[in-house]
Amino acid sequence: MGKARPAAARRKGPGAPAGAQGGRARPSPNPFEVKVNRQKFPVLGRKARHAVGQPGVSRARAVQKRTQTLLKEYKERDKSNVFTDKRFGEYSSNMSSEEKMMKRFALEQQRQHEKKSIYNLNEDEELTHYGQSLADVEKHNDIVDSDSDTEERGTLSAELTAAHFGGGGGLLRKTPLQQGGEEEKPRSRKELIEELIAKSKQEKRARQAQREGALELTEKLDQDWKEIQTLLTHRTPQSENRDKKEHPKPDVYDMMVRELGLERKAQPSNRMKTEEELAKEEQDRLQKLEAARLRRMRGEDEAGDARKPKHLSADDLNDGFVLDKDNRHLLSYTDGKMSIKEEQSREASDGESKEEQGEDPSEEDPEDSSDPEGHLDLESDAESEEDCGWPDREPRQAPGKRMTSNGHKAREPARTELPYTFAAPESYEELKSLLSGKTMEEQLVVVERIQTCNHPSLAVGNKAKLEKLFGFLLEYIGDLATDDPPDLRVIDKLVVQLYNLCQMFPESASNSITSVLRDAMHEMEGAVEARGRAAFPGLDVLVYLKITGTLFPASDFRHPVVTPALVCMSQLLTKCPVLSLQDVVKGLFVCCVFLDYVSLSRRFIPELINFLLGILYVATPNKHGHGYTLVHPFRTSGKNSELLVVSDQEDTATWQRRGLSLAWASGLKGQTKTEANHTRLSCLAVCLALVKHCMLLYGPLPSFQTIVRPLGALLTEHLADGSRPLELQELCRSALADVEKHEQCCRPLVCEKSKPLPLKLFTPRLVRVLEFGKKQGSSKEEQERKRLIHKHKREFKGAVREIRRDNQFLARMQLSETLERDAERKRKVKQLFNSLATQEGEWKALKRKKFKK
C-alpha cells in the first residue's frame, strides 16, 4: 500500500509537473544552456513547438524528480514498514490547508470532549480563540482589540517596517508576523526595540482615542438631525401623503391614457372580400388539396421527391410558389366528386374560373399562401364563409354546423334538458355512462358539448383529452354496431363528429383506427391459423373499414392507415367463406366499401372480381361450369353452392328492387321465406350492379378481357335461365354489353429505354485542402482513428523512454552505492593496516628498546 502511491505518483510525474515547470520558464535562461533546433526552411502558418530547448535544465529536473520518487522507492525496497501520516486529510489534495486545520481542531476537540467523564455534567468546554482561553481574553478587552486591529489590517506601517527590517537585507524574506523571531536578534539592539514597542503602543492608543472621538461626533450629529427633522416634517407632510394615496388608487384617466399608449396598434386589416374573391379562394384551396391528393395517389411523393433535387429556376422568387401543371387538367376529371365541385365553383364565380386560373397566383392573399397545414384551416375557413353570408353555402358548410342547423328544431328540447358543461371522459366506461339511455339527439348534443367545453384553445390538457375522446367514440361506435339491432342512425351522425376530431388530431386518430384494425386482423389471423378459414367479422369491423375510408384519403398510393385497411378487406374477401345470406350481405358491403376506396384511383382488385364471381355462381341455378374457375373461398359443390338461387316464381314476381339494409349484416332474424327470397334477389341485383361498375372501372386495363371473361361466362349462363325478374335480366344484358364493348387491342410490351451508361472519365479527383498538416481525403472516423493510432504510438514511445531512463538512473545509483561501499572498505582496510603498522612499529620499537637495554 505504501509503495503503490509513490509508484503512481512517479508514473504521473514526468508528464504533468515537468510541463508545469516548463511553462514557468525562467525569464533569462543561461545562453549556454539553450539549444536551438534549427529549422531547415520556414513554413507559413506552422507553429514551431520545439524550436528552443534547455537540455541541461530539463535533465536536472528529471534527475531531481527521480531522486524524489524513484530513489526513495529504491531505498525502501527491502523495508516492509511504512510510515503513514495519519493526520486528518494529510494526503488529500482537494482540501485547503485552512480546512484541514479546522477539521483537525474539531477532531481534537471532539476527542478531548469524549475523554471526559460522562458523569461530570457541570463541566463545560473551554472556549478558545487562537489557542487562548476566551475567559482570559474577556478580561483584557483592549489588548485583544488591538491585536485584532493589526490582524485585520495585515500590514505594518512603513516606519515600523523600516525600524524592524532596515538592518539586514537578508531578513527581507521573513514574514512580517515573525515578531517573536525578531526579538532574538543581537542584544545590542534591545533597547531600540523596546523603544519601538512602546512607540507603537502609544500610537495604537492614540488611534483608538481618535476613533472614539469620531463615534461620539457621529452620535451627536444624529441627535442634531433628529431635531432638525421635526422641522422638516412640518413642511412636507402633504406631498408625502399624496404620494402614498396615489399608489393604491390611480386615476382612471391616467390609466386609460397609459393603456392606450401601450396598446398595440391595430394591424391594417384586409379589406372585406367580395363574393367572387371568396369563391375563388375556396376554389383555389380545393384545387390545391386535390392536386396534393392526386400527387399522393400516383405515389409521386415516394419516388420523386426523395431522388430528384428540387430544380430552382433563375426567376424563382423563393416564395415557395411552384407552377403546378396539374391545376389545369384538374377540372377535366369527369365522374365523381370533381364535377360537382366544378359546378359549384362555376355557379359561384360565374364562368370566371378559367380566367382566374390563368392569372398570376402570386396575387393570392397572404392568408391563403401561408396555408401549409391545409386541412386544419378547413373549419375556420368554413366558419368565416358563413359569417360572410356566402349564398351557396348549403353544400359547403362545415359538417358540424350543418348538422346543427338541420337538427336544430328537433334538438331544441334536448338542449334545454341537458347540462351545459361536460367533463371530457377519462375512460370508455365514463363515456358510455354519459351516452347510454339517451336519445340520438341528446347523444349528439352531449358529444358536441364535450368538444366545445374541452376545446384545445381553452386549456392545456384538453388536447390529450379530446384525442382520447376519439378512441372512446370509436369504441362506442363499435359497440353500437354489435348491438342487436345495431343503432346505425346514431353511428351515422357520430361519424361526422369523428371526422371533425380527426381533422383536429390526425396522429391520434390514425393510431386508434390502426389499433382497431389490428385487433380485427389479429382475431382473423388466429382463426385462419387454426382452421384455415375465418368467419366474417361482426358489423363493427365493417363499419370501421367504412369510417376509415371517409376519414382518410383512400386514393393515396400509400397511406399509413388506408393501405392496411385495404389488406384487411382483401383478407375478408379471400379468407371468409360465404355460408349464409348474412355473409353475402356482409361480403357485398365490403365490396362496396372496397370499390369506394378505389373509386378515384381506379386501382385493380383481383379479390373483388373473384368474390363477385363467386356470388354470381351461388346465384346461378343450372351451372355448366364452363369458361370460369372458382377461387377460394368458394367451392364448385357443397351445400352453399346454391345459396342465392330463388326457385319460387311467385316471389320472383313480387320482388321490388331496393337497397340492402346494413342491419341485415348483423342478423337476419324473423324473415319469412318470401322475404328471404326477396333479400336474395336484392343481393343479386347489388352484385350485378357492382359487376357493371367493375366493367366500367377496369375497362382501360390492358388485360381487361382476361379479367372479365369468367364473369361474362357466368352472366351468359344467367341470361340463359329466363326465370329472373326483368330488371335483373336487363342488368345482366347491359353488363354483358359492357364486356363486349371494350375492344381489346394487344400492343406488345416494350421496356422503357434505359439511359446509356456514360463512359468512365479519368479526370483527376480534386480535393480541397482545408487544413494543412492533417491527413486529407478520408472520412471523419478514419481521421479520428489515425489520430488515435498516432497518439498511442507517441505515448508508447514516451513510456519506453521513461522506463529506459529510470533504469539508467537506477543503475547509476547502484554504481555509486557500490563505489561508495568499495571506498569505505578501502578506507577501513587502510585504517586497519595503519593501526597494525603502528602496532608493529611500536612493538618493534619496544623490542628495540628492550634489546638496547
Place this chain on the structure above:
Amino acid sequence: MERDPGPEGARRALGRLLEAVLASRGQANAVFDILAVLQSEDHEETQEAVRACSRLFGALLERGELFVGRLPSEGSVMAGSQGATRKYKVWMRHRYHSCCNRLQELLAHPSFGVKELALSTLMKFVQLEGAHPLEKPKWDGYYLFPRQLFKAVVEGLLSPEDDCSLLLSRFQEYLEHDDIRYHTMQAATAVVGRVADGYPEVPLTFWNNAFTLLSAVSLPRQECSSSSFYVKHVELSRTWKVVHLKEHRKAFQLMWLGFLRHKLPLSLYKKVLVVMHDSILPHLAQPSLMIDFLTRAYDVGGAISLLALNGLFVLIHQHNLEYPDFYRKLYGLLDPSVFHVKYRARFFHLADLFLSSSHLPAYLVAAFAKRLSRLALTAPPEALLMVLPFICNLLRRHPACRVLVHRPLGPELDADPYDPEEEDPAKSRALESSLWELQALQRHYHPEVSQAASVINQALSMPEVSIAPLLDLTAFEVFERDLKKKGQESVPLEFIPTQGLLGRQDDLCAQHFTLS
C-alpha cells in the same frame, strides 16, 4: 375371502396375497384371487391388481418358476404323472398366460391410467421374458425375443375402435430401443395386413392409429456402434438380424409398403405425403419402390399432387427417376387454387427448383411465366408479392423469354395468342404473347404489388431476387409491415367532409345500402 372395501383395502389384501404366493408354493391358489381383481369395475382396484400382477409374475420370471418350452395343455399335465414341480410350473405358466391376455384387453380400457399401466406392465414382462426366455434356444447364441407377447401388445395398440394416440405417444419412448423398434415394425406389418384383409370396411381410427405408430418409427441415419437394447443381453452376436441397420431398413420398407398398399382415406394420404420426403424416403432400403405410389398420387390432382411433388423430386434428383411429361403435369397443376392452399410455400419452393435449370426450352419457361401471370390476376396480395418476383426471376434466367416483356417491333394483335385451355405447354403459344397481366397489376391497389409489377417496365436487372423470404408471407405479415411503415410524419387527411356513415350520394355504399 374377506377384505375391506375401497382401493386402500384392496391394496392391502392384494399385498397379503402376493406375499403368500411368493412365500410358499402351497399358497399358489391365491393367484386366482389376484386375477379376479383384474376384472374389477373400479379403476383404482384394477390398477392395484395390475401392479400386484406385475410384481408377482416379475418375481416368478426372475426366479424361473415358470415352465420353459412348448406349453402343454393344462389338463394333460395335471392328469399326467410328472413331478409336482413341473406341474406347478406349467400351471403357473398358464396363469401368466391368462394374466397377459387380460392385460392386453385392458389396453382398450376407458381409463387412460389403466391403459398406461397395462402397457408399462406388459413391456416389463417383455423385458423380463427376453432376459429369462420361456422358450428353449435352438442352439447356442440363438436370438430369443418374446414375439408372441410383443405382437399382442402391438395389436392392442392398433385398435380399430379407439383412438390410441395418447397411448402411442407413451409407447414412443420404447421405440428408442433398437430391438423394440425392429420387432414393432415386424409386428405392425403383420397386424396391418391382417386387419386390412379382415375387415370389409376398415375403420378410420385404425388407419389413424397405424399411421401414428408408423410415423413414430424413425431409423437412425447411420449405423451406430452402440446399439441400445431394451432386453438386456450379455453379449451381442453379429449373426443376429436385429443388430444390422440394413435389416431394420428392410423391415421399415416392408412395413410402409404394406401400409401404403391399401386404399387409404384422403386425409391420411395427405399426411403420408407430407412426411414422405423427410422421414420415409431416406430410410427405405430401395426408395425406387415408392415410385408407383408417388406417381399415382401425382395423378390424383389438386393438393395431393402438390404434396407428391416433393417425394417425386427426391426420387428424380437422387434416384435417377425418369418421369415422362413431368413438366407438362407440373404445368397442369397450376390453377387458381395454388395461391390459396396451405402448401403454397412448399409448392413454389419446388417449382422454383424445377425451373431453375437453364437448359429448359424457352417455350416451356414462357408458358409457365404466362400461366403464372394469368393466375396472378386472381391472387391475393401476399401471394402476388411472391409470384411477381418469381416470374421476373424466370425471365432473368432465360433471356430468350424476355420477348414476353420486351418486343420492340411486334405487330399489334387483336387478341392474346396464348391459349389457357391447352394442356401442353409447347402448344400454348405463350412465346407469341406478352405479359399484359403484369401491366394490369401495375394498377393493383397495394403499393408494393404495384411496385413489384412495375419492375418489367425497365430492363430487368441481372441478379435474381431471392424469393425464399417471400414464400411464407401471410396477409397478416403484409398488414403489419404496412402499419409499421411510417412514411411521412403527418398523416394526410380527407379534405371532403363526410356526410354520414354511407358517404356521399354517389358512393356505391349509399346507392346499394340503407341504414334501416
